[in-house]
Amino acid sequence: MPEELTVDRILGDQPFAEIGRPEWAVAATRHGCVIAAGDLGHVPWHGAGRWLGHRIGVYEADSLRPRHVVASRYSVCAIEPHPELPIVAVGTGRYDGSWDFEGQLLVLHLETGRVTDLLSKSRQVRHLRWLEDGRLAMLLSPEDKDGGFRKGFELAVAADDWLSAPAGLVDPDSVRHPMVESGLLYDPHVENALARLTRGRWRRRAEVRDLAVLADGRVLAAGRHTDLECWDPSGALSWALPAEGEGSVQIEAAPDDESAWVTYRGFRRDEETGRLVDRATTVRRISTADGGVVDSVEMASASALSGTGEGWLTLRPLGRDAEGALLLDPTHQEAERVGLAARRSNSPALRVRRSTRLLYVDGPGPDGDTPWIHAIEPPGTHGPAAVRALFALHWDPASALQPWCGPAVELGDTLVQAGRSYEQGATYAEARKGTYVVNRRLPDGAARWVFETDRPLAGLDGDEREVYVVYLTGEVETLDTATGEVRGRHTLRAHGHPVTPMSVVFRADQRRLVVGTVDGRILDCTIPR
Numbered sequence: 001m002p003e004e005l006t007v008d009r010i011l012g013d014q015p016f017a018e019i020g021r022p023e024w025a026v027a028a029t030r031h032g033c034v035i036a037a038g039d040l041g042h043v044p045w046h047g048a049g050r051w052l053g054h055r056i057g058v059y060e061a062d063s064l065r066p067r068h069v070v071a072s073r074y075s076v077c078a079i080e081p082h083p084e085l086p087i088v089a090v091g092t093g094r095y096d097g098s099w100d101f102e103g104q105l106l107v108l109h110l111e112t113g114r115v116t117d118l119l120s121k122s123r124q125v126r127h128l129r130w131l132e133d134g135r136l137a138m139l140l141s142p143e144d145k146d147g148g149f150r151k152g153f154e155l156a157v158a159a160d161d162w163l164s165a166p167a168g169l170v171d172p173d174s175v176r177h178p179m180v181e182s183g184l185l186y187d188p189h190v191e192n193a194l195a196r197l198t199r200g201r202w203r204r205r206a207e208v209r210d211l212a213v214l215a216d217g218r219v220l221a222a223g224r225h226t227d228l229e230c231w232d233p234s235g236a237l238s239w240a241l242p243a244e245g246e247g248s249v250q251i252e253a254a255p256d257d258e259s260a261w262v263t264y265r266g267f268r269r270d271e272e273t274g275r276l277v278d279r280a281t282t283v284r285r286i287s288t289a290d291g292g293v294v295d296s297v298e299m300a301s302a303s304a305l306s307g308t309g310e311g312w313l314t315l316r317p318l319g320r321d322a323e324g325a326l327l328l329d330p331t332h333q334e335a336e337r338v339g340l341a342a343r344r345s346n347s348p349a350l351r352v353r354r355s356t357r358l359l360y361v362d363g364p365g366p367d368g369d370t371p372w373i374h375a376i377e378p379p380g381t382h383g384p385a386a387v388r389a390l391f392a393l394h395w396d397p398a399s400a401l402q403p404w405c406g407p408a409v410e411l412g413d414t415l416v417q418a419g420r421s422y423e424q425g426a427t428y429a430e431a432r433k434g435t436y437v438v439n440r441r442l443p444d445g446a447a448r449w450v451f452e453t454d455r456p457l458a459g460l461d462g463d464e465r466e467v468y469v470v471y472l473t474g475e476v477e478t479l480d481t482a483t484g485e486v487r488g489r490h491t492l493r494a495h496g497h498p499v500t501p502m503s504v505v506f507r508a509d510q511r512r513l514v515v516g517t518v519d520g521r522i523l524d525c526t527i528p529r
Contacts, residue, residue, distance in 0.1 A: 004527055005476060005490045005513060011219065011231045011522035012205055015064035015198050018497060019055040020206065020519055023186045025193040028081035028088065031110050033067060034059045034197065035088050036190075037076035040518050041206065041224075043472060043500065046420040047434045047456035051472070056090055058110055064198065068113035069497045074103050077185040080128035080136075085162055086110040089136055093124025095149065101141035105170060107162065118157075120168040126152045126182045134158060139182060140172050151179040208516025212253040212260060213507040214288065219514055220260055221522055222248035228262050228286050231522070239291040244268040245279040250351075252305040252313060255330070259285050259294050261305055261313060283315055285332060295332060299323075304349035306358045312378050314358045318343060327358075327378060327385055336385045338376055347371075350405040352415070353461055353505070361393050361405040370394060371405070373445070391445025395438055400424060401452075403436055407460040409467070411481065414448075415440045416467050418460040421452065437469055439484060449484035453477075459504035461513070468506055468513055474498040476513075492523055499523065 016022065019038030026035045037056045045051035052071035056079075059066055078091035088110060093103020103124035104117045119125070124141035131137055136159075139152040154177045159165040187193070194202040206224035213219055217233030227241035227248050245266025253260040264279040280302035285295035301319030303326075311330030317323040317340075324337035343362055350361040350373065358376040371393040379385045394403055406419030416439050423432040435457040439448040455471040462468050466487060467479045478488040492499050492515060503516040515523045 004478060004488045005492070005525045006528075007492065007494070007523050007525050009235045009524045010494055011221075011235060011237075011524060012208075012520055013494070014202055014205070015059065016057065016194050016202060017205065017494075017519045017521055018066055018069045019057045020053075021204070022190045022194055023076055024079045025187065025190050025197070026079045026081060026088075027061070028110065029061070030083070031081065031086050032061045033110060034061055034064070035079050035081065035090075035108075035110075036194070037072075037079060037090070039075060040500070043502075043518060045456045045472060046422075047471075048454035049456075049473070054092070056106075056108065058088075058108070058113070066495055066497055067110075068108070070106075070108060070113065070115055072104075072106070074124075075185075077103070077124065077126050078128040078138075080130060081110075082162065083130055087162055089128045089130070089138075091125025091128050091138065093126070093141060095124070095145065099144050101143065101145070103141065105138065107165060109163070116165060116167050118165060118167065118169045120171045121173065123172045124152075126185055131156060134162075136162075138170075139180070141182075142179075143172075148179060150182050152182050153177045153179055205520025206247075207502050207518045208520060208522055209247075209249050209503055210251045211503050211505040211514050211516050211522070212251045213505055213510065213512060213514055214253060214257040215509075216257070217510065218257075218288065219522065219524070220251050220253065220288065221516060222251050222262060223516070223520060225520070227264065228260070228291060230288060230291065235524070241286070241291050250305050252307045253288070254285075254332070255309060255311045257288060259287050259332075261285050261307075261315075263303060263305060265302075297326065299326065304351075304360070306350075306352070306355070306360060306376075308355055308358060310356075312358060314338070314360075314376055316340070316349070316360055318349065325376065327376065329378070336379055338385050338387060340387065347404045348406055348419075350408060350417075352408045352410055352417075355410040357410075359390075359408075359410075370397070373405075390443060391440075395440060395445065395447040395450070401436065403438075406457060409461055410442075411462070411464050413442045414464075414481070415442055415445075416460070416462065416481065418457055418469065420457055435469070435471070437467065437479065437484070439481065448482075451479060451484045458501040459515075461504055461506035463506065463508040468504065470501045470504045470515060472500055472502075474500060492525075494521060494523065 020040035022038040024037040040053045054072040056070045058068040074092035081088045090106040101124040102122045105119045127139035129137045135156045137156040210222040219231040224247045229240035230238040232238045250263045267276040301317045303315040313328040315326040327336045329335040402422045404419045408417035418437045421436040425431040434454040437451040458470045469477045476490045500518040513525045
């Protein structure tokens with residue numbers, strides 16, 4: 001199948017983006033590189049495989065372009081380049097939260113990128129040092145928590161040839177030495193080191209949670225370290241609002257593109273009282289021209305936004321108590337408060353792009369406690385606003401597959417929705433987790449086709465011809481909107497290395513698929529006509 005996507009540019013790109021929150025940066029001058037390690041954070045991975053959130057990057061010393069990027073199961077505790085050979089020893093590990101310390105001793109070849117775990121048993125490797133006689137000295141954790149959290153025992157091992165040292169070479173239980181203090185397992189000055197290496201270009205970025213592409217080509221982004229940012233059509237940053245709390249979550253641009261409603265996460269400190277205030281209850285309308293706050297609404301709990309192409313907007317509370325949804329008209333004025341039943345699910349809110357109606361998912365529906373897709377009808381000649389149950393979230397109640405709601409796109413008389421799925425097996429190990437995509441006829445919700453995969457979902461968007469399903473693995477599958485047939489597959493990469501998408505938006509008139517990643521970058525892709 002042809003690879004249809006072309007990454008034209010990467011917004012928010014910078015050296016060391018691949019490692020996320022930095023923990024170490026060590027220069028290997030003899031080998032012309034910098035080894036950096038960090039943590040990309042948590043990703044809700046539902047499907048085949050597992051999320052490895054820790055990264056080790058090898059960067060060219062002169063250009064700082066990534067040479068190798070390696071995923072690690074555990075946090076990096078120590079990095080020690082060999083004084084002569086093109087290898088670096090990397091100690092990783094963690095306390096598992098119950099009894100044991102876990103970790104690996106990795107040897108990374110700086111030229112080939114080959115990685116070997118030298119430990120025969122899992123231990124946290126807390127410090128490393130190459131000795132003058134060629135041995136590798138290390139400070140290992142005890143086997144369990146009774147041995148202490150801040151202490152470890154020293155061990156020094158030799159190898160005939162470190163370039164070809166076999167996996168499992170080191171037995172942590174072969175010898176015991178007196179316990180000594182471990183000290184810090186990260187570099188407290190690493191951010192200053194990255195800023196110095198990049199001559200001030202590096203700044204902390206993280207997951208891009210939502211995106212909007214405006215008619216003039218500008219891109220709005222919400223994320224962990226920004227309340228909102230705007231990129232102009234040339235790819236330059238027009239303005240950015242620094243994050244309070246845990247940044248922003250969702251963007252709903254107004255039809256005229258002059259403003260956008262934004263939701264938030266986390267807490268901020270009140271300047272007068274000094275107390276922490278929940279930001280999730282605040283929804284703001286931001287000017288897309290300069291980032292100024294145009295309007296602000298306080299809700300009883302965190303809220304999800306649902307909008308229509310005509311400009312109607314609902315702010316639906318996500319708390320577990322019965323609360324009223326706020327309905328705003330196309331002029332951004334309050335039109336009505338719509339009473340809703342208490343929310344019964346903790347699943348993600350339904351997000352429908354380019355919808356002609358205000359849709360949300362919750363139970364109970366007319367058939368009991370199963371979740372239904374509902375529509376909030378704005379007030380008009382028929383009277384006040386009303387809530388109408390459309391159809392059940394599950395298109396086939398006889399099926400063992402259990403769907404959760406997620407991203408969707410409305411395309412004329414079609415609703416294409418996606419989400420994570422779960423199918424119970426005879427045992428827990430035999431249960432299936434993955435992703436579904438279903439094409440549903442409007443207004444009755446009948447399924448035209450269903451697509452299932454074990455890949456973990458990141459987002460979905462598309463038009464009347466093609467639907468683009470983006471996975472956390474970095475893969476993008478193009479489905480025929482009418483039939484569900486797979487038309488193409490592509491793996492998103494930045495500088496030759498796969499990325500982990502978190503959000504996606506498609507602009508049909510510009511043929512642009514814009515993807516936000518967990519490391520804070522935005523891939524601006526074009527799709528040939």
